[in-house]
Amino acid sequence: MTEAEIRAAIMTSLLTVAPEVPPDEIDPTKPIGPQMDVDSIDFLNVLMGIEERTGVEIPERDYAKVQTVDDTVKYVAARLA
Amino acid sequence: MPSLGADMDAGRLLEWYVQPGDAVHRGDIVALVDTDKAAIEVEIFDEGVVGELLIEPGTTVPVGTAMARIEAAGAARPAAAAASAPPPASPATVRPVSVPKPAPAPRRATPSARAHARELDLDLEDVRGTGRHGVVTGADVIAAGRLRERPIAEGAPEAAPAAPAPSVAPVPVPGDERTRLSPRARRLAEELGVDPSTLRGTGPDGTVTGDDVAAAAGAAATAPMPAAPDAPPRSEAPARPAGREKPGPERYAAMRRAIAAAMAKSKREIPHYYLTQPIDLERALRWLEERNLERSIAERVLPAALLLRATVQAIATVPEMNGFFREDGFEPSAAVHLGVGISLRQGGLIAPAILNAQDQDLSALMASIKDLVARTRTLQLRSSEMSEATITVTALGDQGVESVYGVIYPPQVALVGFGKVVARPWAVDGLLGVRRIVQATLAADHRASDGHTGGLFLAAIDERLQYPEEL
Numbered sequence: 001m002t003e004a005e006i007r008a009a010i011m012t013s014l015l016t017v018a019p020e021v022p023p024d025e026i027d028p029t030k031p032i033g034p035q036m037d038v039d040s041i042d043f044l045n046v047l048m049g050i051e052e053r054t055g056v057e058i059p060e061r062d063y064a065k066v067q068t069v070d071d072t073v074k075y076v077a078a079r080l081a
Numbered sequence: 082m083p084s085l086g087a088d089m090d091a092g093r094l095l096e097w098y099v100q101p102g103d104a105v106h107r108g109d110i111v112a113l114v115d116t117d118k119a120a121i122e123v124e125i126f127d128e129g130v131v132g133e134l135l136i137e138p139g140t141t142v143p144v145g146t147a148m149a150r151i152e153a154a155g156a157a158r159p160a161a162a163a164a165s166a167p168p169p170a171s172p173a174t175v176r177p178v179s180v181p182k183p184a185p186a187p188r189r190a191t192p193s194a195r196a197h198a199r200e201l202d203l204d205l206e207d208v209r210g211t212g213r214h215g216v217v218t219g220a221d222v223i224a225a226g227r228l229r230e231r232p233i234a235e236g237a238p239e240a241a242p243a244a245p246a247p248s249v250a251p252v253p254v255p256g257d258e259r260t261r262l263s264p265r266a267r268r269l270a271e272e273l274g275v276d277p278s279t280l281r282g283t284g285p286d287g288t289v290t291g292d293d294v295a296a297a298a299g300a301a302a303t304a305p306m307p308a309a310p311d312a313p314p315r316s317e318a319p320a321r322p323a324g325r326e327k328p329g330p331e332r333y334a335a336m337r338r339a340i341a342a343a344m345a346k347s348k349r350e351i352p353h354y355y356l357t358q359p360i361d362l363e364r365a366l367r368w369l370e371e372r373n374l375e376r377s378i379a380e381r382v383l384p385a386a387l388l389l390r391a392t393v394q395a396i397a398t399v400p401e402m403n404g405f406f407r408e409d410g411f412e413p414s415a416a417v418h419l420g421v422g423i424s425l426r427q428g429g430l431i432a433p434a435i436l437n438a439q440d441q442d443l444s445a446l447m448a449s450i451k452d453l454v455a456r457t458r459t460l461q462l463r464s465s466e467m468s469e470a471t472i473t474v475t476a477l478g479d480q481g482v483e484s485v486y487g488v489i490y491p492p493q494v495a496l497v498g499f500g501k502v503v504a505r506p507w508a509v510d511g512l513l514g515v516r517r518i519v520q521a522t523l524a525a526d527h528r529a530s531d532g533h534t535g536g537l538f539l540a541a542i543d544e545r546l547q548y549p550e551e552l
Contacts, residue, residue: 020426039424039477040383041454048378057378060370 006054006076010069013049017042028069056080084144085114085121085464090220092116093141094148103131105151110463112148117335119431119460121467129153193219200265201226266294283350336429347488351406352527355486358539360546362502363516368549385476386447388499388519390552392474393417393438393446395541401530402538403472405492411529420470420490421450423457423477432490433462434470443552475499484520494526495535497542
């Protein structure tokens with residue numbers, strides 16, 4: 001997958017869970033949680049969406065590495081490499 | 082029309098799931114009803130054959146109005162589908178009251194609004210209408226009357242606290258023959274056809290006030306809120322159950338009003354006490370992480386599920402936290418119907434119940450949480466889930482604060498809050514370490530328990546979380 005495709009997959013997963021947030025208002029360098037009011041169940045749904053779209057399953061011990069959109073893109077790309 | 086929430090005055094029938102001639106059994110879901118908060122599936126508690134459907138889909142009727150005739154063994158008799166369930170833990174619902182269906186709302190004010198305005202000597206021109214097309218409803222007139230009488234309106238919405246503080250208005254409880262009435266209450270009761278002995282008064286010494294009568298009569302019927310769809314989704318459609326429109330902003334506004342009024346009432350009537358305890362979650366979280374490594378994401382169990390499970394188990398040690406406070410005092414419940422505080426994305430908090438949580442192991446509880454959250458977000462809940470919770474826990478707000486000091490949902494007697502899990506310096510075996518800590522709080526009804534009992538409850542939850550294998 002290209003980086004653009006990975007980013008699209010992540011954004012789609014996020015917006016599925018929080019459809020009322022305008023995508024251009026999401027700062028990819030800042031933590032997602034506070035920006036999009038994502039709770040723990042929402043977060044799980046986001047991860048499931050990412051797994052469906054990229055095949056990458058993110059374990060709990062790596063949660064700290066996927067707090068921002070940019071970090072998540074990097075993480076998924078590294079896992080797919 | 083059942084009472085599906087303590088602050089519900091009227092409901093709009095969306096759909097019948099049965100037709101004349103269908104056999105119905107206790108527990109069958111027979112209709113879908115729209116309220117301020119959610120579209121709720123209504124269960125029936127009679128057995129028999131559907132005779133006549135008395136209300137058309139799309140109609141709004143006050144709580145208590147007969148919706149259908151159910152015939153049993155050839156005899157035709159009207160039955161109202163009620164929200165109360167068989168277990169002793171069921172809250173009392175408003176006794177069905179024969180109130181005529183409201184006439185179609187005139188362009189400016191509903192008949193009940195006019196009646197209240199006469200009673201309160203208010204000019205309708207001075208009242209802001211919140212019904213559809215700006216129609217003045219009975220609730221608007223009552224609210225205007227309150228504002229005029231008391232400068233600090235108790236019913237006015239309070240600023241929403243930073244941490245979600247869930248609560249719901251109490252369900253009116255049938256009174257006894259010695260119910261006292263204010264003169265206005267007596268007049269309204271006659272006018273509106275309400276039996277005041279069925280009401281619990283909110284006035285001084287339990288006097289039934291005019292407001293209590295008006296509320297019970299379902300006179301404060303809110304116009305049905307249109308479920309306007311949101312802007313077109315920017316992504317592929319989320320996996321939502323088919324056929325439901327996303328609730329529009331007006332529904333959320335109505336819900337916030339209902340919550341605000343309910344919170345004020347809960348705080349006014351329940352003597353709350355608060356306790357807090359930090360709980361070392363490190364062992365439990367490490368155990369959970371190992372367990373989750375062996376499972377797919379779909380089977381992953383959240384820390385919140387651990388907290389809920391520990392709370393359910395702790396009730397076995399301190400049953401005084403689980404049940405309802407009624408006229409005669411506290412009634413413990415054998416079953417644990419666990420209310421879960423769930424925030425709605427457009428604002429507002431709702432706390433539907435996971436029924437019989439005591440019978441569910443950790444995996445089952447996790448599945449129940451996911452299912453409940455999904456249906457709550459689309460406001461598709463069942464009547465029993467809205468009215469049966471015996472205790473409520475709020476544990477899902479990860480973006481929130483460390484401590485949650487909540488407002489109890491009457492007639493429950495306790496609300497357990499869990500804040501954000503935070504890594505903190507901690508004494509471990511005499512050395513300084515870092516542990517992941519969660520702050521547990523208990524809001525409890527001082528009529529049903531005292532601080533010592535509450536302390537035992539938090540200690541029991543703490544204890545269970547130190548032995549996660551047994552959760």
